[in-house]
Amino acid sequence: MKAIVYTKYGPPEVLALKDVEKPMPKENEILIRILATAVNSGDWRLRKADPFALRxxxxxxxxxxxxxxxxxxxxxxxxxxxxxxxKVGSPVFGTTGMSFGAYAEYKCLPENGVLALKPNNISHMEAAVIPFGGTTALHFLKKANIQRGQKVLIYGASGAVGTAAVQLAKYFGANVTGVCSTLNIEMVKSLGADNVIDYTKEDFTQNGETYDVIFDTVNKISFYCSLKSLIKSGILILSAAGMSEMFQGIWTSMTSTKKVLTGVISEKAEDMIFLKELIEAGKLKSVIDRTYPLEQIAIAHTYVEKGHKKGNVAIVLTDK
Incomplete structure (x- = not known):
């Protein structure tokens, strides 16, 4: 089968299209013919080993x-x-966990993996971009115990996690403020955000507003300025936190009435089934910026690494 292989850390050019052995399913596994995947922030960070601690x-x-x-x-x-x-022939979507391997024509996964039947109202390309942002946003919003009527601010509202977080927070009944650049304001509004702040023109930490939950999806805002914009018992979600932010979060949670949520997410098949049901009910939709064939994945990595994509970048595999 065709697959994108890398044998050393480095720039996008370390990714090479090669022929590798097609996997065979074990007794408890399914063999999936992959029709679409995506390039996410975690992919380019692993490709570069950035931060170095990933090694x-x-x-x-x-x-x-x-x-x-x-x-x-x-x-x-x-x-x-x-x-x-x-069953054989069933369309599925989901995540591969720490085994990775989706940059290929085939992948074996255990039947109890983070998988669900593909929503029947979207394409494989649209389905493939849901799991990364969808499971991340869902994990943290559930952990924060989002309640109807709460004020939730989502920073990086136009990214993969941000676009999912806006839609999921609205589904849970929150009043949502999205923060993004000028170019993405209309798109974030279209996802259901009640208010949108253009970070190139306004600093939300200086406008006097306070929020029940602040969800930083991109690790680009001041930790302490964000805390000041929370209510006394507010929650700061840092889904893209580095080690320093994690330690700051632990200390803040221990020494104040405010809580900071960071760390690795837990993924479950139940989450994929929940996301599937939301998609089929019209409550969650894919946001795709660009699409590339598998052989152009290095170009896709170059684009995603710049950090300006709207939603997701999809990779479509052709049937050869």
């Missing part, structure tokens, strides 16, 4: 896993003898 987990001098890609949508081509949840 401690994924390979000190070179990557232990040679095929990146954490999300997919496709069709089940084969199943192991013990599989009960899925």
């Amino acid at each position: 401690l987990f994924f390979g000190l001098t070179k990557p232990k896993t040679n095929i990146l890609g954490g999300v997919l949508s496709g069709e089940i081509e084969a199943i192991g003898k013990d599989v009960k949840r899925f």
Whole structure:
């Protein structure tokens, strides 16, 4: 099968299209023919080993896993003898977890993985871009116990996590303020945001407003200025936090009435089923900025790494 392989950390050019062995499903696994995947911030960070500490987990001098890609949508081509949840031919979407491997034509995953049947009202391309931002936003909003009527500010509202967070917070009944650049204001409004702040013209931490929850999806705002814009018992969500922000968050949660949520998300099949139901009910939609074929994934990485994409960048695999 065709796959995008990298054997050393570095710029997008380390990604190369190669022929590799097609996987075979174990007794509890399904074999998915991948029709679409996506390039997310986690992909380029792993490609570069940025921050350097990633090497401690994924390979000190070179990557232990040679095929990146954490999300997919496709069709089940084969199943192991013990599989009960899925059938051959079923369309599925989901995440690959720490096994990665979605930058390829095929991927084996356990039937109890983070998977669900693909929503019947969207394409594989639209389905593939949902899991990264969708599961991240859902994890943190549920952890913050979002309540109807709460004021929620989402910084980086036009990115993969941000576009999902705006829609999910609205679904949970929050009053949502999105923060983005001038070019993305109308798009964020179209997702249901009640208010939109253009960060190039206004600093939300200086406008006197306070919020029940502030969700920083891009790790680009001042930690302490954000705390000042929270109510006394408010929650600061840092989904893209570095180590320093994590330690600051632990200290703040221990020493004040405000709470900071960071860390690695937990993904469950139930989350994918929930997102599927929202999509089919018209409550959640994909936001796709650009689309590339698998062989142009280095170009996609270059674009995503610049940090200015609207929503998601999809990779479509052709059937050869």
